Amino acid sequence: MRRKLTILLFSVLFLIVASCSRNEPFDPKPQPEPEPLIEYACPKADDIYKIYPDTLFVNPTGLYIIYEKRPIKLTYTDEFSTTFALFTCEGKLDSRNKTVNNPLSWKIKTDDKENRDVVYANQGVIQIKQVLLPKDIDRILTFKEGEKMEYSVSLLNFKEDTIQTSKITFIYKKDL
16 A cells, blocks of 8 residues: 555656746747738639630740730740649639639640640649640741730549630730
């Protein structure tokens, strides 16, 4: 009996000593503020995603977009190019979060109705070079100033059903 009391007493003393600390008690870090939700106006009311950029300019020096009234040159090489971004359309956050609306591939149709192979996406987006091939750039460079070429792009889900179809426009502009 005496042995059991000694063990119990030492256990209690150990817990008391172990729980005492000279440091202040640990306070949990404050949680960061949630990021604000940014939604974008979309061309069609039933669209879930806005593809950005949806208008690109091509000239002999490269591929450009206009951002805040300034031309910005995009990366376009044989190995790598800038990617398209998918923004959430205004009021479509709940639709975007459904699995059936998760774009896993893109189906591309050129302006002359040529169907291209389905391009599988990395986190929903693909590189510009997978839509605009070098032969397309060569063709655009023969255009007159301001002439356009429009591609139809369908975002496909895991069942390869169409989520939405959007337009991407390429415009020849000699001087930017």
